[in-house]
Amino acid sequence: MSGQKSVDVYPSMVIADSQDNVKAIEKITIGAQLKAIRTNNKLTLEEASKRTGLARSTLSKIENEQISPTFTVMQKLATGLDIELPQLFTKPEKKQATGRRDITLSGSGKSHVTSTYEHELLATQFSNKKMMPYKSRVYARSFEDFGEWVRHEGEEFLLVLEGEIQLLTEFYEATTLKKGDNVYYDATMGHLVISVSEEDAVILWVTAS
Amino acid sequence: MSGQKSVDVYPSMVIADSQDNVKAIEKITIGAQLKAIRTNNKLTLEEASKRTGLARSTLSKIENEQISPTFTVMQKLATGLDIELPQLFTKPEKKQATGRRDITLSGSGKSHVTSTYEHELLATQFSNKKMMPYKSRVYARSFEDFGEWVRHEGEEFLLVLEGEIQLLTEFYEATTLKKGDNVYYDATMGHLVISVSEEDAVILWVTAS
DNA sequence: GAAAAAAGTTTCCTATCGGAAACTTTTTTC
DNA sequence: GAAAAAAGTTTCCGATAGGAAACTTTTTTC
Incomplete structure (x- = not known):
């Protein structure tokens, strides 16, 4: 059951209708x-x-590109073959090792400073990645330093590297986290991090959406 | 066509329509x-x-469900309206905050020990998440401790928390990383981490696929 | 290696899609 | 608020998708 002719050519076509x-x-x-x-x-x-x-x-005719199936038919295909509809026309990604890697030595990331945090962006050479890691020094000391909740798509993982922080979130009591403690949360929920140790805390976070 | 065959257990939700x-x-x-x-x-x-x-x-007829468009038509819709094809039948997700979060205090994660690493799985309460964070103590000291490359789907972010490691990868020279150094890489590329400091190194990694 | 069976393709025909234009409804203009 | 214009729907019909069955090709059996 091998030999499936790879019809890997995807010609483009133009809908020319004199109307541009x-x-x-x-x-x-x-x-x-x-x-x-x-x-x-x-x-x-x-x-x-x-x-x-x-x-x-x-x-047979669909497989041989002799007809263009209707949406109804496509639904039957998806259901009957137990696949998601988009699989029918999404080329499975070529999951070949790209070998990409990006090393950031301590302190050498790209810096971005605000009144509440100093962010050190990591792995900035690796474009189009699934996760966004950065290390931050937390200047903020209270909710008021922000004025409003931070909220964005995706999920976030946070690990305390130095000092002690409080994680403030929309739906929960403030939680204190010490060095080594960590938290994973839904970032669409309002959230903030403030330092509560004498020194400003340093944290690592990684976001993904 | 032998092999897995006919008596296939048809799932219980099969609806027989005269043809079964x-x-x-x-x-x-x-x-x-x-x-x-x-x-x-x-x-x-x-x-x-x-x-x-x-x-x-x-x-008009498509909008009013009077006809089922052919795939060709669906492509024209997607191209003309500048959308991705699946948008035509995928209900936009209700991106409402779930408010999920999962705190793991230092040392309280689920442990998993092998001959090469001791993994502490973090955020294990938070199911179905985009990232998998864990903290590991690295026992391995050489490639031979593994015998072969580790390779898996997705991308990986690694940060050295304590000690010093070498990151060995299929396509690059070994790189030494000290506390605070970090690396982001394509995990489908063969990779391994070994301790090179006197003490076993401790690292954080986060994977996503 | 010929016959039989299975898998796949093509033909033929009906049902339905898709386009042009007629028709209806809604919005705009004066 | 009637006329005109724009937006949307339905009708009609040629083009084409989809099903039944005939046909061809490939695989299996003895």
Whole structure:
């Protein structure tokens, strides 16, 4: 069950309708995707037909780009083959090791200072990454230093590196965290960090959305 | 076509439709989605028509669920309206703050010991999170302690908390990292961490995929 | 290696999509 | 508030998707 012809060419086509205003659209071949999914699951057209409720011939024609399936059909495909709809036209990412790495020696990150924090951005060479790590010295000492909750998409992990902080959040009592303590939270909830030790605290945080 | 075969246990929720084997399909209304996108962009059917190259009537019928657009049409919609295809049938997430948070006091995480590392898993209460943070004491002292590269999906951020380590990776020279130094890398690239200080090093890492 | 079975493709036909234009409803103008 | 314009819907029809079955190709069996 090998030899699946890789139809990896994605030609682009243009909707030319003498009216301009129309862009070139990237042609994604749903057929190749479907075939890959079916064969990877070791299904014959017949079996896929039973699962999806679609005719064998229809599946064949879709796979061979002879017809453009309607949305209804696409839903049946997704449901019957137990996949998410976008999988039908999203090229599975080529998960090959890029080997990218970005070392930041202590104190050498890009600095960004505000009245409440001094942020040292880490791994700034590594673009387009899933997480955003930075180290911060916390100048803030009270909620008033901010005036309002910080709130943003994603999740945040915070570890106290030096000193002692209080984590203030919208839905909970303030919590004191000492060196080594850490917290993981939903960043869409209003949150703030203030130093409560004599020295300004230093924390690491990593966000992801 | 032998191998895994016919008697496949069909999931219990299969809905037999005289032919059996067909599941109920979830009805996603592409029409409502399209209409929302169009009106949010303050476009009339006529304008949307020009942008997509589709007839006004066709757009109207799609919006009113009178027809099921073909994939070709869906591509024209996505391109013309400058959206990603899945937006047409994915309800925008309700990004409301869940307020979830999970505090792990120093030393109180769940421990997991191997011959090379002692891992302290952090934020274990917070399920289904985007990142996986843990603190590790590094016992390993050489590549041979592992025997092979560690390699897994996603990206990894590593910060040295105590001691000194060497980061060994498939594509680069070994790099020594001291307390406070950190690195961000593609975890699909083979990688390993070994202690090189007298004391075993302690590191924080956060992975995301 | 021929016959049988299974898998896949093509044909033929009906149902439905998609476009042009007629029609209806809503909004704007005076 | 009637006329005009714009926006939206429905009708009509040619184009095409999707299903049944015939047909071809590949795989299995003996």
